[in-house]
Amino acid sequence: MIKRKNLLAASLAMMMAIGTTACGSSDSGSNNSEYDQVTYAYCTFNNIPTEEDLDEVEEAINEITREKIGAEITLMPIPIAEYSSKVNLALQGGEKIDVFESLGDFNSYVSNDMCYDLTDLIDEYAPGTKELVGDEWLNACTSNGSLYGIPTMKPVALTPMFIYRQDIADELGIDMSNVNSIYDITEVLEKVKAEKPEMTPLTAVQTGEIGLSTNYGEVDFLNDDRYKPIGILEGDSLEVTDLYSTDTFYDLCKLVRGWYNDGLVMKDAATTTSAAAETMSAGNSFGYIAAYSYPEEDTAASLEAQCGGYDLSAKIIGDAYLSTSDLNAVSFMVASTSDVPEAALKFLDLTYTDKDIVNLLIYGIEGRDYVMQEDGSVAYPEGEDASTVPYTAQLSCGTLGNFFNMYQMGIATPESLEWELEQNQTAKTSPAMGFTFDSSSLKTQYTAVQNVISQYLPGLICGSLDPDTEIDKFVNALNDAGYQDILQAKQEQLDAWVAEQ
Known part of the structure; x- marks a missing residue:
C-alpha cells in the first residue's frame, strides 16, 4: 500500500x-x-x-x-x-x-x-x-x-509472503504462480542458486529468523512471543502443546536444513545482525519470507524503497490466522x-x-x-x-x-x-480468542526456558542445526528448565477460561 x-x-x-x-x-x-x-x-x-x-x-x-x-x-x-x-x-x-x-x-x-x-x-x-x-x-x-x-x-491479519526480486525472476524465467506454500519455494531457490551463484537465494528477515515462525499455520502462541513460543494451541484444539515436539516444527526445520546444506539460505542467518531491508539493499539477495497484512502489490511497493529500490514482488504462501496476541x-x-x-x-x-x-x-x-x-x-x-x-x-x-x-x-x-x-x-481465529495467560508466578521458569530457546531455536529454524539430532536435546533442555510447569499452568488457566465462557 x-x-x-x-x-x-x-x-x-x-x-x-x-x-x-x-x-x-x-x-x-x-x-x-x-x-x-x-x-x-x-x-x-x-x-x-x-x-x-x-x-x-x-x-x-x-x-x-x-x-x-x-x-x-x-x-x-x-x-x-x-x-x-x-x-x-x-x-x-x-x-x-x-x-x-x-x-x-x-x-x-x-x-x-x-x-x-x-x-x-x-x-x-x-x-x-x-x-x-x-x-x-x-x-x-x-x-x-x-x-x-x-x-x-x-489491517491486523498477517499473511505469510515470499518477498523477492521481480527483475531476477524475470531474467531467469521463474514462474511464481505455482508457489503457494513455503515448501514450494525450494525449486525457486535452487534455480536462483544455479543461475546466480554469487547471489544468496534466501536471506534472513531478522536475527535468527528466516520466516519459519510466520509459517507454522494455525497456531495460537497463547500470548507469548511468536519468535520464542512457549506452549501453543494447534488448529481447533484446546490442548496446550509443546510446539517443538510437533510434526509441524520438525518438518519445517528439516526443510530449512536442506536449504542450508544446499547453500540456498544465508549461512549466518542464526546470528546475523542484518535485517532483510539491509541485505536486500546490498543487491546480492533474491528474497526473504515474512508476514504482512496488506495485498501483495501494495506490500511489494511499500518495501521497494527500503530494499534498495529494486523491483520487488510478493507472493502469498499461507493463510492469515488471528489469536489474542x-x-x-x-x-x-x-x-x-x-x-x-x-x-x-x-x-x-x-x-x-x-x-x-x-x-x-x-x-x-x-x-x-x-x-x-x-x-x-x-x-x-x-x-x-x-x-x-x-x-x-x-x-x-x-x-x-x-x-x-x-x-x-x-x-x-x-x-x-x-x-x-x-x-x-x-x-x-483461534478457539482461545480472548484468553490471556498470567505468567507472573512463573518468572523463574520463563527466564530459564527462554535462555534454552535462545540457545537452540535460531539454529534450528535457520538450518544451521540438524533437527534429527538437536530437537531432542532442545526439548530435554527445556524440560530441565521448567518447561512443563509453564505448559501445565497454561492448560489450567485455559481450562478455567473455557469453563467461564
Whole structure:
C-alpha cells in the first residue's frame, strides 16, 4: 500500500533501531490548569522531532482537544528500539505517562499492575471506539474479566509472503504462480542458486529468523512471543502443546536444513545482525519470507524503497490466522498511575474516531510536513522526505489509533482498504480468542526456558542445526528448565477460561 507501510509484523519483528534519544516537548499550549493534562507516549520508526517542531503539532492537536474533551496533550514520541524499556522505567519511576502502547508486552503490563482497568470507563469515555473496535477485539485485551487495553484498528491479519526480486525472476524465467506454500519455494531457490551463484537465494528477515515462525499455520502462541513460543494451541484444539515436539516444527526445520546444506539460505542467518531491508539493499539477495497484512502489490511497493529500490514482488504462501496476541500485541493502555484516566481515555477515543487527530499524530502539520494531492492522498513537500521534514511518524501508521482514518500515501486504493478489512473479518481465529495467560508466578521458569530457546531455536529454524539430532536435546533442555510447569499452568488457566465462557 503506502510507502509508509513498513508493516508492524515486519517492523516489530525487525525492531528497526533508530538510535536517537526520545524526548517529549515542554508542556503544550497554554498549559492552563482548567484543562486536564494528558501525556501520550507513542513509538516512532522515524526521526525524533525537535522540541520546537513537536510543539507545533501539539498545539494543533490541543486546539481540537481543549474544545472537544477539555484536555491538553503532551506528545512523547519514543524510538521503537527504546520504547519498551523507556516506558517501563518511566512508569516505575513515577514519570507522567497517561497513555502508552503494549508493543508485545500486554501480559507483562497487566501482571505488573501498570495499566488502568477500563471496564467501567469505556462506555462513557470512549463509546465511539468501543463501537468501532467491537467486543471480540476488545476481549483480546481483557484479563480476568477486566479490560486493560484497546487494539489498534488496522489491517491486523498477517499473511505469510515470499518477498523477492521481480527483475531476477524475470531474467531467469521463474514462474511464481505455482508457489503457494513455503515448501514450494525450494525449486525457486535452487534455480536462483544455479543461475546466480554469487547471489544468496534466501536471506534472513531478522536475527535468527528466516520466516519459519510466520509459517507454522494455525497456531495460537497463547500470548507469548511468536519468535520464542512457549506452549501453543494447534488448529481447533484446546490442548496446550509443546510446539517443538510437533510434526509441524520438525518438518519445517528439516526443510530449512536442506536449504542450508544446499547453500540456498544465508549461512549466518542464526546470528546475523542484518535485517532483510539491509541485505536486500546490498543487491546480492533474491528474497526473504515474512508476514504482512496488506495485498501483495501494495506490500511489494511499500518495501521497494527500503530494499534498495529494486523491483520487488510478493507472493502469498499461507493463510492469515488471528489469536489474542495478534490483537493485544499492539494495543493502547492507560497507565495505572495516571491522575486523569478519564481524560486519557477520551483522548484515546479521539485517536480512533477523529480523522484530524490521528493525521496530526502521523503526518504533522499540513504544508510544513506534508501536502495534500488532488486525489486525496498525501505526499511530502517538494524536495523533502521522511528524514528532512520537521515532523512525521509515518512509519507508525500501523500502531496508532485508527489506520482506516489516516490519509494514504503512495499507491493506496479503495480496493486495498477493502481487502484489508475483509482479511480482518474473514481470517480464521483461534478457539482461545480472548484468553490471556498470567505468567507472573512463573518468572523463574520463563527466564530459564527462554535462555534454552535462545540457545537452540535460531539454529534450528535457520538450518544451521540438524533437527534429527538437536530437537531432542532442545526439548530435554527445556524440560530441565521448567518447561512443563509453564505448559501445565497454561492448560489450567485455559481450562478455567473455557469453563467461564
